[in-house]
Each structure stands twice: as C-alpha cells, then as structure tokens.
Amino acid sequence: MVKTVIFDMDGVIVDTEPVHKYAYFRHFEELNIDVSEAMYATFTGNSTRNVFQKLKNTFDLQEEVENLILRKRSLFNDAFDTKPDLELIPGVFDLIKDLHAHDIELILASSASKGTIERVFNRFGLHPYFSHKVSGEDFPKSKPDPAIFLHAASLATCIKDECVIIEDSTNGVKAAVAADIFCIGYNSENSKLQSLDGAGYFVHDFKHINAGIIKTLK
Template sequence: MTNHIIFDMDGVLLDSEPMHQQLIYETFQEKGIPFDKFYIETLTGMSAYPMWEKVKHDAARTETVEELMQFHRDYFFKRLPEIQVPLVPYVKEVLEKFKAQGKHLSLASSSPRKLINIFTQQTGIDSYFEVIMSGDDVQYSKPNPEIFLKVAQCYNLPPAQFTVIEDSTNGIKAAKNARMQCIGFDNPLSGGQDLSAANKRIQTMKELL
C-alpha cells in the first residue's frame, strides 16, 4: 500500500449507502418515477448532476436536471435531522493506525461538501483527512477519474503514488482510470457492486489492521 490513501465516504467510511438508496427511492415515489431499488444500485458512486441526468433520460422526465436535483436535495435535508449514519466497523481503528504510520489520508466523495462536513463531524473523523474533495469540486462524476486526480494535484504527486479504497463499481473504475492502486471493499450494504477490477479486495475493514 502507498503512503497516500484516498477513502471514498459512503459505503467505505460510513454505512450510509442504504440511507442514500432509500431516500432516492422515496424521492422516486414522490415524483412518480417507476424505478426500483435494483436500478438505484446502479447509481451508487455517482454525484448528483450526472445521476439525475441519467434518471431524467431513463424515465423520460420533462423536468430539468436542476429541478430534479433540487427536489431530491430538499427532500433529503428535510429528512436529515432524523438520520444517524454509523461508521463502518473498524474504520476508526484503521484511520488511527494509518495516521500513526505517517500515511497521508484524503477523502474523495461524490456527495456534496455540506453533507460530507455534516457526517464526518458527526462521526468524529473529519480531523484525519488532509484533503477533502467533494462532488461540488468536480465537473465529471465517477467513473471519470477527475475527483481522484484532483487529490493527486493537491499533493503535486503522480497518481501511481496513491491507493484508493472504494466500495462501488463506478468508484473502482474511476480509480483505475486515474492509474491509481485500488482496494475494493465488498460492503454488503452497498448492493451488487462489481469490484473485480480492484487490485485487492477485502470483506471487512479489519483486514487493513
């Protein structure tokens, strides 16, 4: 493993994928969008704009992408006060170990920065990361490598010096497209994700200890 490690957030640091998928499903129901939870699993790892662009196309909706995004965001933040998202088991221990070893830790998530700040502060892990890159900071979503390459640019280092830890098909593809090493975390709560392109796969964060 390299000395620079990039963590995805949802499904890697936080067991939040079921919450996100459920709220997307509820948004679909509110809007009368006839897609099921299997369809929603294919959206895992995408940031808001490309996700709703795809939904708009697939469901032949007349609203703009921005209108769909805003409806989802309003619904999400209306529900947020009642949501408590747990850390993935052993994540805190892994972060402590890597810090003690002098590794440089970053977070790169397709979620909005506001949400990243809320959840990382709520769970007490925000101080572990030297760089935090959000979906708000990039033009293109995973599987495009832009978010990971931007982290590398912050350190002025080549991508080959980074290891990404991801739980989604789109995230794995983005890491490989960035020419970075990638560990695939097989989180059962993330749905049926294809992690076969990862350099290594783990079933639990405890394996990193």
C-alpha cells in the same frame, strides 16, 4: 511505498446509502416514475446531479435538474438529521486513526455533495485526519470517470504512484483503474450488486487491514 490513501465515503467510511435510497425513492414517488432496483444499483458512485440528468433523459422529466437536486437533498437532510443509528463502517475509524498515526496522508474523494460530506465529518469528528476533501459535485462527470481521483492525487504530498484508493463500488473501482491508481476493493455486506473487478487487493473487514499492510501494497 504508499504515502497517501484516498478514501471514498459512502459505503467505505459511513453507510449513508440507506438514507440516500430512502430520499431517492420518496422523490421517485413524488415524480411518479418507476425506478427498478437494478437501475438504482447503476447509480452507485454517481453524483446526485448525474443521477438526475440520467433520470431526466430516461423518463423525460420536465423539472430542472437543479430543482430535482434540491428536493432530494431536502429529503436526505431531514432523514439524516433524524436517524439516530447512523454509524461509521465497522473498523474504519480505527483504520483512519492508525494510518494517521503512521504519517500516511488521508484524502477524501466522494461523489457526495459538499454539504453531505460536511455533515458526516462534523457528526463523526473526522476533520483532523484528512488533509483534503474532494466532492463529486465539482466535476461534470461522475465515477467511473477518473477526474475526481486524478484531482485528489494531484493534491497529495506524494506522487500519484504512492497513492492508493479504497472503494466499494463498481464505478469507483473503474474510476481508480482509469486513473491508474492502485485500488483496495472493500467488499462488504453493503456492496450489493457491485463488482470490484480491477482492484488490486480485497478486504472484507477493516479489522483485517492496517497501516503496515497498506504501506507494502506498492
């Protein structure tokens, strides 16, 4: 029986992707580099550090990765703070409350920075529902490397076999599979150019899933 649900954040709890994309492409313009939509899609599930390490190698950028991260983060924070229509993914808050009410532990495992995670959790009052929040900035490799999910599972009050992961990206599902943790693939309208092959269960609308269904997935 499932006792812990590990959530991804971007695209699963909140759609900050348009804000990230705005910040990234503003930065790409400043750097005078041409990043295609197809290339940008491959970054989904990667930490900002890993994205800029790849860009630095691909475009032979002279700037230090840390400076690139700080500039993009500044652009993101400015946009995040001034965007009034940023909302949680439809149905996810009800799911979070339902899982919590049924004593299912919730852990966040997101490639986002700690700062971005805190901004989202503060804005939407999510702190009371999650026992742990794990950021991808603490790991040298991004998803599809399974390290972040293995660490999240190690923090759970149950064994790894009693955990499930909710993911919406190709890299996230691959990381869940590599960690040998059952994955729920959230296939939303925001999951563009993402393959969820490898997930054991699929949901298109969080209104169609609840604690009772999730508990029976294992």
